[in-house]
Amino acid sequence: MQATRTSPHTESPVAPPPPLSLQTRMVLLSYFAYFFYYFTRKHLSVATGSLVNEGFSLETIGYVNSAYAVCYAIGQFLSGALGDRSGPRIALCAGMCLSGISTLAFGLFPFVAVLAIGFTANGLFQATGWPNTCKLITSWVSDARRGRVMGFWLSCYIIGSMAATAFSGYLLKEYGWKEIFLVNGVVVTVIGIIQGLFLINRPEDRGYTFETSVAAAETAAEKKHGFLVMLKNPSVLFLGLSYFGLKYTRYTLFAWLPFYLEKVVGLTKDAPAHVSNGFEAGGVLGLILGGYFADRFFPRNRCRLALLALVGMIVAVYIYRFASSGLDIAGNVAGLAAIGFFLYIADSIISGTAAQDLGGTGSTASACGIINGIGSLGQILAGIVPVKLSQWYGWNSVFISFIVFGVISCLAVFPVARRKRLIEA
Incomplete structure (x- = not known):
């Protein structure tokens, strides 16, 4: 039986650590929360080709994507600060429910104004x-186990x-583009209620x-001033700038890759949606191997691995840009997987583990929010x-x-990667 610990100042018993079953439940709930956030984030990119065929302007969809991103950036700062102060449960429940409702609205009322207002507001949600999911992980997983759990x-x-x-590709093929918005909206709303x-x-x-x-008590003091402390931390700002370049590439591929594969490469029906998944498939492999190599060779500063991964991503993009239009389906999947492999190694370190290391238990949401907000x-x-570039x-x-x-991302992460330790002892 574990001995009861006492504080040298109060001599009162300290509560025991949470049981593993409860920790596991919180980790899985937060995992599936962020998993399902993407069901009302990726849907528009899959439906873009069909919307254009229905008469929606490609330029209008582009502006809607940018308006969404503006709200998403603002929301990152607000959510980070509020998450450290009030806790993540209500934020996740409300965010998912509102995201689901705004998506459902366009399926029910497929007008340009509804798309513009709903998808823009969806950025905040x-x-x-x-x-807030990162905040949950730092709260429910001990420092000693966090690296393995985050992997x-x-x-x-x-x-x-x-x-x-x-x-969404399946819904498009079997039912039509409206069902992409209707079904995804309902699913995310239900998951949000479960989180709450x-x-x-x-x-x-x-x-x-x-x-x-x-x-x-020390954590509580850090939590009180966590956002301002993180906002003044040069490493947090450098990582945010690095994430700026990384997120441009990632979200351009998110928003336009199925459309590119359909219009330029010449894939048809649901093939663009499935081929574009090669990008994320490579990311899964990169995340697994990247987590191992980070712990094995870069335990004191994982940003060094992020720098190497960014260089690898640049090389992969350079090769793919010449070859994509002449490749078959398998070749396009392989090329996109190579880009995703390197991009997601850097992405997971810069926005995830490095942000948690810099933020600590009390300021994780603030650090993640600032880095993600700048990004x-x-x-x-x-x-x-x-x-505009394609036109x-x-x-x-x-x-x-x-x-x-x-290159911008590499230059920004370089000062952080030079440090011997990401966190000073």
Whole structure:
């Protein structure tokens, strides 16, 4: 039996750590929360080709994507600060339900104004996801086990993205583009309600703790000023700038890859949706291997691996831009998988584990929100810049922009990667 610990200051008993079964439940709930966020995030990219065929302007869809990204960026800062202060349960429940309703609205009322208002507001609702799920993980998993748990947990946004694309592709093929919005909207709303019913903000809410009472008090003080502290941290800002370039590439591929594969490569029906999943499939492999190599060779500063992965991504994009139009389906899947392999290694470190290391238990949501918020400025550009580049100079220029933004990401992460330790002892 575990001995009861006491604080040297209060001499009162300290609560035991939460049982493994409860920790596992919270990890899985947060995993499936962010997994299903993608069902009302990836749906528009799959439906874009059909919407254009129905008479919706490609430029209008591009502006809608950019407006969504503006709200998403603003929401990251707000969600990060509020998540550290009030807890993630209500934010996740409300965010998912509102995201589902805004998606459902366009399926019921398929007008340009409804798309513009609903999908733009969806950016705010989607922004509740990342900072608050990361906050849950840091609250419910001890420091000693967090690296291994995150290796599993971070797959949620890759597998969720793949599942969302495949599911929307299936709905498009079997039923039509309206059902993409109707069904995904209902699914995400239901999952949001489940989160509100069963999530627990932190172990202390059920009488458990990982810390002594003294450490808990220190965390509370950090939590009070966490957002401002993180906002002044140079490493957080550098990682945010690096994520800016990375997110431009990632969200351009999210928004326009199925359309590119249909119009430029020449794939038909549901093939663009399924082939585009090669990007995320490579990301799953990169996440698994990247997590192993990060712990094995870069335990003190995983940003060094992120820098190497960014260089690999640039090389993969350079090769794919010349070959994509002449490749068969398997070749396109392989090329996109190579890009995803390197991109997601860097992505998971910069926005996930490095942000958690810098934020600590009390300021994780703030650190994640700031890095993701700055990064989302690149997501704003991904809405309309690729459209303009493709119209003016062709799709080859879009891939050149990936290389340019990749170089920006490398330069930004370099000062952080140079540090011997990401967190000073």
